[in-house]
Amino acid sequence: MRLARLDCETFHNTMSKVSESTVRRLSLYLRFLEEFEAHGTQTVSSETLARLGGTTSAQVRKDLSFFGSFGKRGLGYSVSELAERLRDILGLQRSYGVVVVGAGKMGSAMVLHGGFARRGFFVKAAYDVDEHAVGRQLNGVEVRHADQLERDLERESIDIGVIATPPEAAQRIAEQLVQGGIKAILNFAPVRLAVPEGVLVKDVNLSLELEALSYGIRNR
Amino acid sequence: MRLARLDCETFHNTMSKVSESTVRRLSLYLRFLEEFEAHGTQTVSSETLARLGGTTSAQVRKDLSFFGSFGKRGLGYSVSELAERLRDILGLQRSYGVVVVGAGKMGSAMVLHGGFARRGFFVKAAYDVDEHAVGRQLNGVEVRHADQLERDLERESIDIGVIATPPEAAQRIAEQLVQGGIKAILNFAPVRLAVPEGVLVKDVNLSLELEALSYGIRNR
Incomplete structure (x- = not known):
């Protein structure tokens, strides 16, 4: 038995690098992406996600980089593809x-x-x-x-x-x-x-x- | 007007370096210190605070270092002094x-x-x-x-x-x-x-x- 982890820490049981803050931001990015999806927007930049999430575009790219390669340089992310990947990452499928x-x-x-x-x-x-x-x-x-x-x-x-x-x-x-x-x-x-x-x-x-x-x- | 900050970010309005995670840990350290106070314990090490809070002693020392110098090398922290300082830092006076x-x-x-x-x-x-x-x-x-x-x-x-x-x-x-x-x-x-x-x-x-x-x- 061990003491359970407290908030805003990494889930050290299951993943060594990804902090709870990152997971929280992924949830937020997904919310913004779903708003864009509902409005028919096709692509979104890391700058836009950063602005909505109150963070930097470098942080957005870093958060996503834990889970592979996303988006095309200069073209941004496909809203529907990134939303789908985030739903998958977050276990929401x-x-x-x-x-x-x-x-x-x-x-x-x-x-x-x-x-x-x-x-x-x-x-x-x-x-x-x-x-x-x-x-x-x-x-x-x-x-x-x-x-x-x-x-x-x-x-x-x-x-x-x-x-x-x-x-x-x-x-x-x-x-x-x-x-x-x-x-x-x-x-x-x-x-x-x-x-x-x-x-x-x-x-x-x-x-x-x-x-x-x-x-x-x-x-x- | 600006969008309000979201969770687990720094409060960028008011402090540039201290993250919400640090503030949260300070609240937790205070709780542990108050338990020690209630039991009459006089001193506590950063290792003990780290173990209780599910973090490292380096993190404990870093969290506290934002607010000045605490404790004596090899002697640990005075429970009552550190508790008092944390109540002050957290605005709980x-x-x-x-x-x-x-x-x-x-x-x-x-x-x-x-x-x-x-x-x-x-x-x-x-x-x-x-x-x-x-x-x-x-x-x-x-x-x-x-x-x-x-x-x-x-x-x-x-x-x-x-x-x-x-x-x-x-x-x-x-x-x-x-x-x-x-x-x-x-x-x-x-x-x-x-x-x-x-x-x-x-x-x-x-x-x-x-x-x-x-x-x-x-x-x-």
Whole structure:
């Protein structure tokens, strides 16, 4: 067991060179490319992607260079080809089953989020221990008792577990998810999860986001 | 007007060298230091901070070097002194007034979050346009009609605005916040906000977090 990686670091389990910042920018480039596709634009330059993404064209070219050769010098990138390659790189050519554990405000927000299914992330079930929560439907997604989680993971095809429980329950839930074969966890609980090698954890810590702002206010 | 910066980039308005990743790690180091403080530990090495934070001791020393000289060679850092310095660097020696615009699931989760007040972030009010939401109390925080936002910003001391509205309302709300003197925005809406130079925007985009996981699954 090792401590799970924290944000904005390289995923050292799976790839040695590609940072989370690069992956995040690839997601952003894909969004811009899809806007261009929707408007019928055929080609785009690294300068345009850089401007939209708030970065430099050198960074755009570097981000893409990890994954092979793209574009023609002086002609830019084909919008549709690059979008297709990015969807492939980001693993968006398939769909993912998601479970959300903890159906409080944050968990419910994840279940009810409108944009995930469009990207291929399908929330199959939510889990809670609160009697008032269990049995409810969140936009067609059933809230089940957390006791069912392990059994359900054996029966259903789930790729990603979202932990939105109180901090003291998070490690136990992470272990159940790992036990059930889950290899990717999105963690909202403000604790460092210990997971075996090979399990990816992305932490979303809203206190850290606020502190980035207080840092900015302090150091402006 | 310019497009707001996206995540995991440097805050180029306010500081040229210090990346968001560094700021995030400083927040994490502070958490570890506070755990050590609570346990009465007096000194800590860069190696220990590195191990806890999933990074290298060279990175720890580099992160801290932006802000002056810390620690004594061979003796490590004084836990209490470094914690105090980090609270200062991160702007946590004072409190911040926060408003949350959009009192849906995500906005409510922000209002009800237990950890923010402990860090000095006080949610003063929430805003919505929905008749069912307006007038409710969320853990003592009143949900007001969004029409009141501009007037309230003139009267109350608010530092940080959280945007948790539907995407189509986000830019308008950002402009109201800026008009009301807000210099720091936490944005959950999946749109790039255009804000004037000098206004910080941190985007939290949960689709991007899921895509970081699908990337990891695809490229494991």
